[in-house]
Structures are given as C-alpha cells and as structure tokens.
Amino acid sequence: MDEDLPPPIDSPSDAPGRLGEFVSLSSRERSALAGLLEPVQHWPRHHVLRHEAAEPAHLYLLTHGWVASSIALASGKQQIVKVHLPGDLLGAPSLCFTTTVDCLTAMTPIAVHAISRSRLIATFEAFPRIALSLFLSAQKERVALMESLAVVGQAPAHVRIAATLTNLFDRLSERGDAPGGMFHMPLTQRDLGDLIGITPVHVNRTLREMDRLHLIKRSDQTISLLDVDRLRRIAGLPIRRYVFGSNRIASV
Amino acid sequence: MDEDLPPPIDSPSDAPGRLGEFVSLSSRERSALAGLLEPVQHWPRHHVLRHEAAEPAHLYLLTHGWVASSIALASGKQQIVKVHLPGDLLGAPSLCFTTTVDCLTAMTPIAVHAISRSRLIATFEAFPRIALSLFLSAQKERVALMESLAVVGQAPAHVRIAATLTNLFDRLSERGDAPGGMFHMPLTQRDLGDLIGITPVHVNRTLREMDRLHLIKRSDQTISLLDVDRLRRIAGLPIRRYVFGSNRIASV
DNA sequence: CGGAGTTTTGAGGCTATTCAAAGGTCGTGG
DNA sequence: CCACGACCTTTGAATAGCCTCAAAACTCCG
Numbered sequence: 014m015d016e017d018l019p020p021p022i023d024s025p026s027d028a029p030g031r032l033g034e035f036v037s038l039s040s041r042e043r044s045a046l047a048g049l050l051e052p053v054q055h056w057p058r059h060h061v062l063r064h065e066a067a068e069p070a071h072l073y074l075l076t077h078g079w080v081a082s083s084i085a086l087a088s089g090k091q092q093i094v095k096v097h098l099p100g101d102l103l104g105a106p107s108l109c110f111t112t113t114v115d116c117l118t119a120m121t122p123i124a125v126h127a128i129s130r131s132r133l134i135a136t137f138e139a140f141p142r143i144a145l146s147l148f149l150s151a152q153k154e155r156v157a158l159m160e161s162l163a164v165v166g167q168a169p170a171h172v173r174i175a176a177t178l179t180n181l182f183d184r185l186s187e188r189g190d191a192p193g194g195m196f197h198m199p200l201t202q203r204d205l206g207d208l209i210g211i212t213p214v215h216v217n218r219t220l221r222e223m224d225r226l227h228l229i230k231r232s233d234q235t236i237s238l239l240d241v242d243r244l245r246r247i248a249g250l251p252i253r254r255y256v257f258g259s260n261r262i263a264s265v
Numbered sequence: 266m267d268e269d270l271p272p273p274i275d276s277p278s279d280a281p282g283r284l285g286e287f288v289s290l291s292s293r294e295r296s297a298l299a300g301l302l303e304p305v306q307h308w309p310r311h312h313v314l315r316h317e318a319a320e321p322a323h324l325y326l327l328t329h330g331w332v333a334s335s336i337a338l339a340s341g342k343q344q345i346v347k348v349h350l351p352g353d354l355l356g357a358p359s360l361c362f363t364t365t366v367d368c369l370t371a372m373t374p375i376a377v378h379a380i381s382r383s384r385l386i387a388t389f390e391a392f393p394r395i396a397l398s399l400f401l402s403a404q405k406e407r408v409a410l411m412e413s414l415a416v417v418g419q420a421p422a423h424v425r426i427a428a429t430l431t432n433l434f435d436r437l438s439e440r441g442d443a444p445g446g447m448f449h450m451p452l453t454q455r456d457l458g459d460l461i462g463i464t465p466v467h468v469n470r471t472l473r474e475m476d477r478l479h480l481i482k483r484s485d486q487t488i489s490l491l492d493v494d495r496l497r498r499i500a501g502l503p504i505r506r507y508v509f510g511s512n513r514i515a516s517v
Numbered sequence: 518c519g520g521a522g523t524t525t526t527g528a529g530g531c532t533a534t535t536c537a538a539a540g541g542t543c544g545t546g547g
Numbered sequence: 548c549c550a551c552g553a554c555c556t557t558t559g560a561a562t563a564g565c566c567t568c569a570a571a572a573c574t575c576c577g
Contacts, residue, residue: 092414109402109408141392159334469526
C-alpha cells in the first residue's frame with residue numbers, strides 16, 4: 014500500500030482542498046479558488062519556504078508533504094506552532110502584518126501552490142461565501158492553537174506527546190493516511206521537542222517509556238499508535254465535532 | 266475607584282469597536298455591524314458568560330472590563346488562553362464546532378453585547394468587506410496565540426511574565442488605559458499562573474524578584490511597568506506592525 | 518468580627534535541563 | 548565499495564527550575 018504517499022491534489026475541483034471545508038461552495042466559487050493557485054512548486058526537505066520577518070506577499074496551499082510553522086525567540090530557542098499537513102493553507106496569520114510572523118520549513122519533500130495575497134483579498138470581496146469559509150477555517154486553527162497552548166502550559170511530557178500523536182493521527186486519518194494507527198513520522202525528536210516545549214533528550218526518554226508501556230511502537234520513520242483510546246485519555250482533550258454535514262452551511 | 270474604567274462604547278458608530286480594525290468600513294457596513302448587537306448586559310466579577318461544552322448560540326462584544334477565555338484539561342488544571350479587553354469579540358473560535366470550546370469568565374465587572382451566531386453568518390454573506398475584516402482579526406488572534414505558545418513552550422517564568430505584562434500594556438495603551446506604564450491589574454497570581462502555565466507559588470516568587478529588580482512595582486490591584494523597554498527585551502518578542510493606515514484596505 | 522480568598526514564606530521533592538559522549542543511520546564523495 | 552561527516556538516537560550524571568505541601572499574614576467583604 015502507498016500508505017505514506019497521499020494522492021496529490023491536482024484536478025481543479027479538488028484544488029481548493031480544505032479551503033471550503035465548512036461551506037459547500039458553488040462550482041463558480043470553487044473555480045475562483047482554483048484560479049488563485051499558481052503553478053505547483055516542489056521543494057526538498059529542510060527548504061525554507063518563507064523566512065520570519067520577510068515580505069508577506071504570498072500564501073501557500075500545501076498539497077503534498079509536511080511543513081512546520083515556527084517562531085524564533087530572542088533566547089535562540091524556537092517553537093513550532095503548527096505542523097501543517099496536505100490541504101492546509103500556509104501563511105495566513107501574517108496577512109494583517111507588515112512582516113511575516115512565522116517561518117515555514119519543509120519537514121519532508123513538499124508540493125505547494127503559491128497564492129497571491131492581493132488576489133486572495135480581492136476574491137474575498139467578490140465571493141462572500143469564500144470569505145465565510147476561510148473565516149471559519151481560521152477559527153478552527155485558533156482552536157488548534159488554544160489546545161496546544163493548554164497542553165504545553167499545563168501537562169507533563171508524556172501527555173504532550175500523547176496529545177500531539179493523537180492529533181496527527183486524527184488529521185492524517187481524514188485522508189486515510191494512518192491505517193491501523195500507523196503513519197509516517199518525519200519529525201525528529203528535536204522537532205517534536207520544539208513542538209511541545211521539551212528538550213530532545215527528554216523527548217527521547219519519554220518516547221522510550223511510552224514504547225515500554227506498549228502505547229506506541231517506533232521503527233524507521235514510522236510510528237504506530239498501539240492504543241489510540243488510551244492515548245486520547247492520556248491527552249485529556251475532548252473530541253470536537255465540526256459543524257459539518259447537515260449543519261454545513263448550504264449553497265445559496 | 267473610577268479612574269481605571271474606560272469609557273463605555275455606546276454610540277452606534279463606535280459600537281463595532283475593533284471589528285473593523287483592518288478594513289475601513291462604509292457607514293452602511295458599520296450600521297450593519299451595530300445592528301447585530303443585542304442590548305448591553307452587565308455582569309459581576311466571576312460571572313461565567315458561557316461554559317465550556319455548551320451550545321454556541323451567541324458571540325459577545327466586550328465593551329467594558331476583562332474576560333478570560335479558558336480551556337479545562339482532564340487533569341483538572343485549566344489554561345487561560347486569552348485575556349480579553351474591551352473591544353474584543355468573544356466566542357468566535359467556537360463558531361465551527363457543535364459545542365463551545367472555551368469558557369468565558371468575567372475577571373472584572375463587565376458589559377457585553379450578545380451577537381446571534383446565525384445573524385452574524387448572514388451578515389458575512391451580505392457584506393463581504395465585513396467578512397474580510399473579521400477574517401483578518403481572526404488571523405491577528407491566531408498570531409497572539411502563536412506568540413503565547415512560543416513563550417509558554419520555550420521561556421522560563423520571568424520571561425513569560427514579562428511577555429504577558431508588556432502585551433497587556435500595549436493593548437491597554439491603545440485606548441489610553443496604561444498611562445506611564447501603570448494599569449489596573451485585576452488578575453490574581455493564580456490567574457496569572459493559569460495564563461502562563463506556572464504555579465501561583467512560583468508566580469509569586471518571580472513577581473517578587475522582578476519587583477526587587479525594579480522592573481515592576483505592585484500596589485493594590487495596580488501594577489506599574491518601571492522599565493518597559495527592558496521588559497520587552499526580556500520577553501524577546503519582535504514588535505509587530507499591523508497593516509493599517511495607508512496600508513489599510515480602503516473603502517470601495 | 519468572622520470567613521473566604523489572596524499573598525507570602527519555607528522545606529523538600531520531582532520533572533525536566535544541561536552537559537557529555539557513545540552508538541546508529543544515512544548520504545556523499547573519494 | 549568503503550570511509551567519512553552530519554545528524555539522529557540513546558544513555559549517564561549532575562543540576563536547576565519549578566512543583567507540592569503546608570502554614571502564616573494579609574485583605575476584603577459581609
């Protein structure tokens with residue numbers, strides 16, 4: 014099985030990906046979104062898509078691979094604030110600032126479509142339902158950050174790891190990329206540390222302990238969640254249901 | 266004492282407050298926003314405006330006082346993810362979920378206008394520029410959370426406190442509520458702890474140490490930042506400039 | 518005046534950090 | 548094909564920062 018290679022999003026109707034997740038868009042709206050996408054670009058692992066404190070001229074739609082969004086502190090440490098997966102829109106938080114807020118780094122080989130900031134804003138004004146959809150997606154990202162903050166602020170290392178792994182599992186599962194709790198895990202232990210606010214050394218000891226408890230199994234760059242339910246209970250976060258399906262905001 | 270009570274926002278043109286911060290709205294748009302506001306409600310300190318896991322039928326525009334948005338973990342601990350000040354829109358993160366994400370608690374006596382969720386969404390579709398404006402505000406909130414996460418994840422206690430105090434100072438200063446670095450500080454040391462992920466005992470020792478170093482001075486429920494520049498350097502976060510003024514997105 | 522919540526202080530313990538180094542993996546170039 | 552370097556993982560030992568428990572002093576409010 015091609016379990017760690019999600020199908021690239023190529024056809025125009027799929028192109029907007031998660032951009033219309035909360036609002037069912039008309040075909041006119043979907044093609045307006047697809048029209049924003051510049052030709053696909055491919056980049057290798059470790060490529061910096063956009064530095065911190067740069068000119069925020071573009072956003073990116075990630076169609077393949079993983080991208081970390083990170084913030085550097087004066088102390089020299091950095092926090093990864095989000096690991097982006099395929100379908101995610103990158104760079105939106107910098108939209109209201111004169112200079113980019115986060116650094117976007119490829120954690121795997123990636124494929125992205127650039128999106129012009131000014132054209133996106135023009136599309137907002139022409140297509141209010143697209144604006145509504147992206148607004149709701151932004152709120153969803155806010156909630157993800159709120160939960161990360163809660164876990165990093167209040168929980169010990171093994172809980173932070175459990176929360177991170179179940180979160181990745183859930184998001185990968187939406188595209189069928191984590192069958193049987195197993196998925197490709199390109200983050201190094203240092204990356205994981207930067208993500209959850211823990212030293213790589215301590216990440217190692219904690220992972221090793223979770224391994225010993227048969228919560229996870231690691232091999233190569235692959236991880237298996239052996240007991241997702243128990244990991245969720247350890248993480249201590251509620252399962253959230255999106256406004257979707259029947260509640261999804263219908264087409265006009 | 267009335268000296269630290271900011272003037273309430275009452276006239277219809279002011280009512281939208283920060284809702285139009287990034288887009289200059291027409292008077293028609295402004296009155297559409299003002300029309301969303303239900304009559305003002307007043308609540309005492311410690312009142313829970315909206316519990317976690319409740320029905321998300323309303324948002325709130327805060328016009329007076331401080332409100333904490335918090336998330337509870339299974340461990341019994343809670344994280345305050347944001348301290349809202351007058352002009353802030355409360356409850357938006359829950360918009361795309363079937364159940365509310367955060368708990369909204371008054372930290373002072375407050376005044377709020379409820380906003381119907383469904384009417385807000387209808388307004389989005391009718392007024393694309395309002396949608397754009399609220400979208401940008403949501404991105405700004407996202408950045409605030411990203412910075413909180415970075416500080417809580419990577420910095421020791423005194424840095425977290427410096428970042429929190431300068432952030433409050435900056436936001437209060439926009440409305441002239443922190444003259445000379447002095448402002449009313451209704452958060453208890455326990456609240457501060459819940460906000461930055463530190464035990465109240467350790468918050469106390471750290472505040473006391475910062476007091477000794479002449480960085481801050483505390484009395485009553487009031488705090489003075491004696492050296493804002495040094496506090497900013499300790500916090501280690503860049504000063505961000507908003508897309509505003511000449512860059513502000515003009516009226517059609 | 519009593520009671521509840523907040524601030525302050527002390528002592529001891531635990532989690533996570535720092536520093537250091539060895540062993541492993543992988544890609545690259547000789 | 549092997550040797551090398553770069554990076555990652557693993558392990559150990561000592562330490563620092565923060566937590567827990569506990570209790571006293573203080574403030575505020577009824």
